[in-house]
Amino acid sequence: MSEAAVHAHQAPTSFIRKHVFSLDHKVIGIQYYGLALVAVVTGMVLSWIMRIHLVWPNSPIPGVQWLSKIGAPGGVVTPEYYLSLMTMHGTLMVFFVLTNAPFAAFGNYFLPIQIGAEDMAFPRFNMMSFWTTFVAFCILVSAFFVGDGPPLSGWTAYAPLSAVGADSGPGEGVGQTLWGLSIFVFCIASLLGSLNFIATTLDLRTKGMTLARMPICTWAWFITSCISLLAFAVLMPACLLLVLDRVAGTSFFIPSGLNVSDHLQPHQGGSPLLWQHLFWFFGHPEVYIAILPAMGIVSHILIVNMRKPLLSHKVVVYCMMAIGFLSYMVWGHHMFLSGMNPFSAMVFSFPTLMITIPATIMTLIWLGSLYGSKLRINAASLFCLGFISMFVSGGVSGFFLAQPSIDIYLHATYFVVGHFHMVMGVAAIFGVFAGTYFWFPKMTGRMMNETLGRLHFWFTFIGTYCIFMPFHYLGLAGNVRRYSAFTDDFLVPLVPVHKFITYAALFTGAVQMIFIFNLIYSRFKGAKAEANPWECTSLEWSTPSSPPPFDNFGGQHPVVYHDPYQYGVKGSKGDYVMQTSPEKVAQAT
C-alpha cells in the first residue's frame, strides 16, 4: 500500500478555476451530475413526446414543430422522426445519464474521500475527462439542429442502416456521423476517467485503508472502472470504423449489392454482424457499468440505515467482481436472432444464466441482511428498497430472455424494453436518487426535505411500476418495439394498455419536478446538516466540514483503523465506530 496522497495542486483562486475548469474532483463530480441532470431531463422530454405520439399518432404535439419542421410538421411526429427521438432518448440516457451519474458523478466526488486521498491521481486528466464528455454531449445534441435531424438507427446504431449514409433515411446523413463522433469522443472521456479511478484506488489509499477496508461503493466504482476501461476501448474503434464507412467509402459493415432507396450502394463485402459483435461486446459490459455503482451505493446506504453490516461484505464484493468478469462473456445474447450459428446461442446463454448467480446472491444478501433489522426509513433507504424491488422485477425477465428458444419470440418486443428499463432506467436511477438524498448533506451542508423526498419516492415507485410492468405483458402479446404506431390488427387491442402507460409516464415525469425542486430549494434553503447526520462510519463523514475543504481533510491525512461497517459492535462506546477512530473493538478487521 502506498503512502498517503501528496497534495497535487494548489487551491484555486479565480472563478474559472474554482467552478469551471476545476481540478478539484468534488467540483468535477458535481459537473458530471449537472450534465447528467440536463441529459436526463432532455431524455425524459423525448420519451414524453414518444409516448404521446404512440397513443395519439395523428395528433399534433404542441412545440415539437419547433424541434423539427421536417420531422414534426405541424407538431405531428413522422414515423422517421419517432425513431430519431427514440435514438436520441436511448443514447442520452445510456451514455450521458447512466454512465455519468452513478459512476462519474458520485464516484468522482466520493471515491477519493472514501479512501482518504486529497484528490484523484491525475486531476488534470479528470478535468479533461469531464470537458471531453461535455464536448461529446454538445456534438450529440447538435444532431437535432443540423441537416435533416438526428439519426434514427437506435442507440445501438445497427449497420447497415447506420453505415450507409443519407440514403437510409432522414437523420442518417450528418446526424448519424455526429452520433458516431460524439460516442467516439465520449469513449476517450470514459477511458480517461476509468484510468483515473483505477490509479487512485490502487495507489492513493491513506494509511490503514487496505482494499478490504474500502466501502462497498468504492469497490463498485473501482470494478466499474475496470469494466469501463476495456469496454469503451472496444467501442472506440467500432465507432471509428462506422464513421469511415459513412464518410470514407470503406466497407467494414456494409455488404455487397445493397439497394437502399433505389440507390445501389457502392460498398462491398462488409459484415453487418461485425458491428453487432463489436457493439455488444461493449454494450453488455456497459449495462453493468450502469448498474454496479448503484448496487454499491445501495449496499452502502442500506448498511448505514440498518445499523448493521451485510451478511457478508466480502461475498458482495466478490459477486460484483464475478459480474464484471462474466459481463464480457455474454454479449451474444443480444444477437440470438442475428443469424449467427444457433449453437453459438448455447455458448452465450450459459454464461448469461451464470451471471444471474452472483446477482441473485447479492439480492439474497440484501434481503437476508434486511430481515430482522430495524431499518431507518428515510428517502435514501426507501430508494434503496425500491432499487431492490426494481432490480428483482426487472432482472427476473432477464432469465427468460437468456433462453434462446424464448428469445426467438420475445426479441425486439416490449418485453425486452420492459426488462432493460426496469433494471437500468429505474433501478440504476433509484440508486442515483438514494445517493443524492444520502450524500446531499455532505456535498452542500444542508439536508434535503424529507417529506418531499418520501413523496418523490412513493409516486416514482408506483409510477414506474405502472409504466414498465405492462411492457412485459405487451411483449408477450407480440408488441414489437421501435414501432411508431400500432395499426396492425394484432396491435390495435393493445393501444389502451399503451394509453395507461402514457398517462403513468407523464405522471411519473411530472413527479420528478418534486425532486428537482427539492434539490434546488434545499441547496439554498435546506435545514443545516450536522457533520454526520446519518451516523455513517466511512471517511467522507470525517471531513472537517460539509462540503469538504479543498483538500478534503484540511491538511490532515486520516488514518484508518477499521472496516467501514462497524455498526452495533459489542464493546464499542456508541452505536457505530468511525473508520478513523482509534477505539479498539473486538471485531475490528
Place this chain on the structure above:
Amino acid sequence: MATTLQPPQTDLEQESRPHDGNGSGGGFRGLLPSRGDLRAVADPRGEPTRTGIWVALSAIAMTFAALTSALYVREGAATDWHHIQLPNILWFNTSALIASSIALELARHRVSGYMRGLELSRSKAALWLNATLLLGGVFVVGQYLAWLKLRSQGLYLPTNPNSSFFYVLTGVHAVHVLGGLGGLIRVMFKFHSTRHPLRRSTMDATSYFWHFMGALWMYLLFILWLKL
C-alpha cells in the same frame, strides 16, 4: 542546484506538506541532482503514474484487439479479400522503431546517472533522448511514405478491405506513436527544466509507452504480413 533532502516521512497522521506551484517541486519530490543518493528518496507521485501507464496500455491493447477481431471477422465474411504487397519501407520503419527503443533505454540510463549525480553533464542523456525522438520521427515519416507507396499502386482507404485495414491499423498506431513523441518532448522539457524537474515515474511511464508502441508495431506488422 543543490537540494536539501529530508528523510522520507513515516508518521503521516499529522502532516502538512508544503504547497508548490505545479505539484512537482519542493522537498524531496523533485529529483534534482545533488551529491546525495536519490535512490533512497521517495517519489510520492510515482506509483499512480506507473499504475496509470499500465492501465492505459491495457486499454490500447484492447483497442487493437478489437481491430484485430474486426479484421478476422471481415476476412471471414469477405469474397473480396485481395492480398496486397506490403511496402518494403515498413521493414526500414520497423528498424527505426526498434532503434528508437534502444536509444530510449540508453537515454534512461543516462538520465538516471545524471539524476543520481553520477554524471555532471546532461548532454549525453539529452543526446540519446534526441536520438529517440529523431528515430520516432523517422518512423512516422516512413509510415507516411508507406501510405504514399500504396496510393501510387492505386490502393486507397476504400479500395478493398485489405487496404482499409492497412490504413486503419497503421494510422491508429501512428496516432499513438505521435502521442508517444509528445510524451518524449515533455520528458525532454522537464529534463532541462528546474521549475518542473523530471520525475523518475514520468521517465518510466514514457518509456513503457514507447516500448509498448514498438512491441505493438511488431505485432501489427506480423498481422499485416499474415493476413493482408
